[in-house]
Amino acid sequence: MFTKARIRLTILYSLLFLFFFWVFSIGIYYWMNRSIGEGTIVNQVKQQEQQGKNDGEFNDQQAAIVTTAGDIALNQLKIALLVLNGGLLFVIPFGAWVLTEKTLGPLQEIHEQQKQFASDVSHELRTPLSIMKGEIEVALHKTRSLSDYKQTLVSTKEETERLSNLVENLLFLTRAEKGKMQKQFSVVDITDVVGQVISNLHKKAEEKQITMKFTPPENSLVVAGEEYLLRQMIFNIIDNAIKYTNKKGRIAVTISSDKQHAIIKVKDTGLGINKEEQEKIFDRFYRIDASRSGTKGYGLGLSLVKSILDLHKGKIRVTSTIGKGTTFSVFLPLS
Numbered sequence: 001m002f003t004k005a006r007i008r009l010t011i012l013y014s015l016l017f018l019f020f021f022w023v024f025s026i027g028i029y030y031w032m033n034r035s036i037g038e039g040t041i042v043n044q045v046k047q048q049e050q051q052g053k054n055d056g057e058f059n060d061q062q063a064a065i066v067t068t069a070g071d072i073a074l075n076q077l078k079i080a081l082l083v084l085n086g087g088l089l090f091v092i093p094f095g096a097w098v099l100t101e102k103t104l105g106p107l108q109e110i111h112e113q114q115k116q117f118a119s120d121v122s123h124e125l126r127t128p129l130s131i132m133k134g135e136i137e138v139a140l141h142k143t144r145s146l147s148d149y150k151q152t153l154v155s156t157k158e159e160t161e162r163l164s165n166l167v168e169n170l171l172f173l174t175r176a177e178k179g180k181m182q183k184q185f186s187v188v189d190i191t192d193v194v195g196q197v198i199s200n201l202h203k204k205a206e207e208k209q210i211t212m213k214f215t216p217p218e219n220s221l222v223v224a225g226e227e228y229l230l231r232q233m234i235f236n237i238i239d240n241a242i243k244y245t246n247k248k249g250r251i252a253v254t255i256s257s258d259k260q261h262a263i264i265k266v267k268d269t270g271l272g273i274n275k276e277e278q279e280k281i282f283d284r285f286y287r288i289d290a291s292r293s294g295t296k297g298y299g300l301g302l303s304l305v306k307s308i309l310d311l312h313k314g315k316i317r318v319t320s321t322i323g324k325g326t327t328f329s330v331f332l333p334l335s
């Protein structure tokens with residue numbers, strides 16, 4: 001689809017440019033022809049002579065020389081324009097191809113991403129659905145005990161929760177993307193947001209006996225943003241820190257600032273992420289080998305974090321050492 005569009009657009013751009021240059025060259029040639037060609041230049045010199053601007057006599061011999069000089073100049077111009085336009089026949093298609101790449105390249109990238117996204121979503125939806133279908137079919141195959149039915153319901157509920165989590169995340173992602181077009185920012189106190197998230201996740205950390213330490217900033221720091229999106233962004237980072245830190249680990253959440261940003265640091269003593277994967281973890285549906293932590297997820301959490309930060313003109317940095325831990329640093333412009 002894009003190859004055909006590329007060829008068509010290259011031809012169109014080439015024809016447009018060639019048309020422009022040919023019209024320009026023909027225009028120049030005719031203008032010069034009217035000015036110096038076919039004896040016009042002699043008439044002009046004679047006119048100037050009559051107006052007293054030229055001294056001396058202008059005889060027929062001189063007129064012939066001037067006419068020939070005019071014709072030679074015109075001929076030179078014709079050759080120059082022909083050579084230039086001939087050269088452009090080779091240069092323009094190349095330029096048109098580069099321009100086409102610049103126009104269609106980003107569109108193709110978006111198209112590929114959307115195709116990949118649709119296929120990833122379908123794949124992720126199919127897995128829990130087929131698990132549920134299989135379990136229900138087994139349960140219905142013959143009469144079973146009450147505890148067997150209960151077991152089926154429990155596992156179906158788990159899969160439903162996973163599904164609704166996925167749908168929730170996708171919805172957030174779409175809302176964050178939509179937010180890029182219709183920003184409704186208000187003033188948000190970042191300490192409140194982080195504090196709320198920590199109290200929501202405290203129990204989850206306790207279950208793994210993880211110590212969570214929170215250091216708020218000395219003064220209150222406010223940013224312009226959508227509070228629910230900022231909360232979701234911080235939730236995802238701290239939730240990951242809990243998920244990917246072993247029992248009895250430590251997590252430190254610190255808020256500070258530089259001249260332009262509120263800086264939120266989430267430091268854990270967890271599994272760590274190697275250098276190559278530090279860039280990929282922000283891609284949609286990217287997960288580092290799920291078996292290493294035994295956690296279930298869809299690889300959407302950090303891509304959501306990235307989308308929300310893009311929306312707020314923020315940045316995120318990761319530093320990590322395998323086996324020692326990871327620090328995510330979020331920079332949000334102060335309002």
Ligand code: ADP
Nearest residue numbers: 240241244272281287288297298299300301302
């Ligand atoms: P999910 O957690 O659902 O897999 P995310 O997009 O939130 O998806 O994270 C992508 C991957 O990045 C995770 O699969 C995990 O391997 C890695 N990751 C994220 N946060 C951490 C962390 N604090 N420590 C180690 N690995 C992490």
